[in-house]
Amino acid sequence: MIRVEHIYKSFDSRTVLEDVSVEFETGKTNLIIGRSGSGKTVLLKAMVGLHGVDSGSIYFDDVCYTELDFEHRKELRKQIGMIFQGGALLDSSTVRENVRLPLDLFTKMTEGEKRDRVDFCLERVRLQGADRLYPSELSGGMVKRVAIARAIVLNPRYLFCDEPNSGLDPQTSVVIDELIRDITREYNITTIINTHDMNSVMELGEKIVYIHEGRKWWEGTMDDILNAENKELNDFVFASAMAQRAKSVKR
Amino acid sequence: MIKKFFEDIGRYFMLMGKVFSHPERLCVYSRRTIFEMEALGFNSIALTAIISAFIGAVVVLQMAITLESAFIPDFMIGYSAREVMVLEFSSTVVALILAGKVGSNIASEIGTMRITEQIDALEIMGVNSASYLILPKVVATVLFFPLLTLFSIIVGVVGGFAIAYLTGIILPGDYIEGLFYCFEPDSIVYAMVKGAVFAFLITTISAYWGYYAKGNSLEVGRASTHAVVASSVAIMVFDLVLTQIMRA
Numbered sequence A: 001m002i003r004v005e006h007i008y009k010s011f012d013s014r015t016v017l018e019d020v021s022v023e024f025e026t027g028k029t030n031l032i033i034g035r036s037g038s039g040k041t042v043l044l045k046a047m048v049g050l051h052g053v054d055s056g057s058i059y060f061d062d063v064c065y066t067e068l069d070f071e072h073r074k075e076l077r078k079q080i081g082m083i084f085q086g087g088a089l090l091d092s093s094t095v096r097e098n099v100r101l102p103l104d105l106f107t108k109m110t111e112g113e114k115r116d117r118v119d120f121c122l123e124r125v126r127l128q129g130a131d132r133l134y135p136s137e138l139s140g141g142m143v144k145r146v147a148i149a150r151a152i153v154l155n156p157r158y159l160f161c162d163e164p165n166s167g168l169d170p171q172t173s174v175v176i177d178e179l180i181r182d183i184t185r186e187y188n189i190t191t192i193i194n195t196h197d198m199n200s201v202m203e204l205g206e207k208i209v210y211i212h213e214g215r216k217w218w219e220g221t222m223d224d225i226l227n228a229e230n231k232e233l234n235d236f237v238f239a240s241a242m243a244q245r246a247k248s249v250k251r
Numbered sequence B: 001m002i003k004k005f006f007e008d009i010g011r012y013f014m015l016m017g018k019v020f021s022h023p024e025r026l027c028v029y030s031r032r033t034i035f036e037m038e039a040l041g042f043n044s045i046a047l048t049a050i051i052s053a054f055i056g057a058v059v060v061l062q063m064a065i066t067l068e069s070a071f072i073p074d075f076m077i078g079y080s081a082r083e084v085m086v087l088e089f090s091s092t093v094v095a096l097i098l099a100g101k102v103g104s105n106i107a108s109e110i111g112t113m114r115i116t117e118q119i120d121a122l123e124i125m126g127v128n129s130a131s132y133l134i135l136p137k138v139v140a141t142v143l144f145f146p147l148l149t150l151f152s153i154i155v156g157v158v159g160g161f162a163i164a165y166l167t168g169i170i171l172p173g174d175y176i177e178g179l180f181y182c183f184e185p186d187s188i189v190y191a192m193v194k195g196a197v198f199a200f201l202i203t204t205i206s207a208y209w210g211y212y213a214k215g216n217s218l219e220v221g222r223a224s225t226h227a228v229v230a231s232s233v234a235i236m237v238f239d240l241v242l243t244q245i246m247r248a
């Protein structure tokens, strides 16, 4: 479980997050949705500590992350996996080295154990044959999958995904979504996903938080979202022509 | 402008604090250091060799023309060539040239890692990204640049010999006599120490500009320009300071 309480964050004098409080549940795929520029990435990065917050607290289960000192933060971070919007693989390392790095730095595994663990994670994202390639030689979907493999290699308890399927075709998106959902269930992880892809919302939205201009505007599940009364949320959900048509057909 | 300067200095020292604290696994670091030695050191050998050989040759030619007088013995040409290479050229000028090559390389590499969130990704893993990325580069260049300085001295002197031999402007014997005239081995050590200090400046200053780059690729380009300018200025300032301290 991850809980944020009354988070404020501004850059210079521009307020980006305003009084956001929300709880994300363990073993579920929690979604943060909202328009481009609404503050989703900032919220995600604030939760993992990449952006300091101006005020408010963040709890990882019972630990108050905002009050931890440097060393304890570092310990907690080893339980966090994160998938960045652009993948953020290390360019100068191969796929295998990328996935292996956390093992090299933080475990006492033998060479053989590391190899097995990397193989296992790459197999999990169906990239067995690609381990010698460099990030520049991968397609967008492959980059995302390597990023997932790297994020789960240390068996994290918390998984953060910033737009895991932006820029991917619908089929690949579904593959990635299913992968994240399966991993979440299998290891009982607290997963938080940023997205503005309505397919993912309907696929994964066990808990959905809608952020509008830096504030929490609505929260619920994928079953509630189509019938929600909130105007801004409706505009967001039914923005595409297809969704509009589907809605009028339903009526 | 002045405020910005002091802000940069402050942030630079804070970054250095991060670089030299909490190193992760030693074996991972030593592997990266060897890699950086190749990337930043070995790959600069050719450039250093070409420039040093030509400067050595040009210095000998210039000296031969300038010192053409019956009262000045020919071996003084060899002597002056050595002094030029040892005292200033091989440490300072080579450092300036490497600030352009190595400095821009470091700043753009780290800057790109910053804007593509690779540094954030390291931080999230619990890695001290500053130390992981910068320390191996610092160690590699501080160990390697003194050798590069020594190499430059040797190549420069050989370049001078080659031009003396090829043009017959002075007798090779005189040239070699000049090379050993009033020779203080300490001056070589002094040049190598300067090489190490300049290596530290180039690497850390360039890494600083890369590490705090933000925005897009334009900003990375700007960061690498800043890196080259700032390290060049720092090299000149420290050249003055070190000369004052070590030669006085």
Ligand SMILES: Nc1ncnc2c1ncn2[C@@H]1O[C@H](COP(=O)(O)OP(=O)(O)OP(=O)(O)O)[C@@H](O)[C@H]1O
Binding pocket: A011, A016, A034, A035, A036, A037, A038, A039, A040, A041, A042, A043, A196
């Ligand atoms: N490092 C930063 N410095 C200053 N402003 C920032 C910074 N990061 C984000 N912002 C601002 O915060 C706002 C929210 O940005 P954010 O990246 O969270 O949007 P987002 O919801 O993730 O959008 P997208 O869906 O396009 O990724 C934007 O207006 C942006 O300009």
Ligand SMILES: [Mg+2]
Binding pocket: A040, A041, A042, A085, A162
């Ligand atoms: Mg974003």
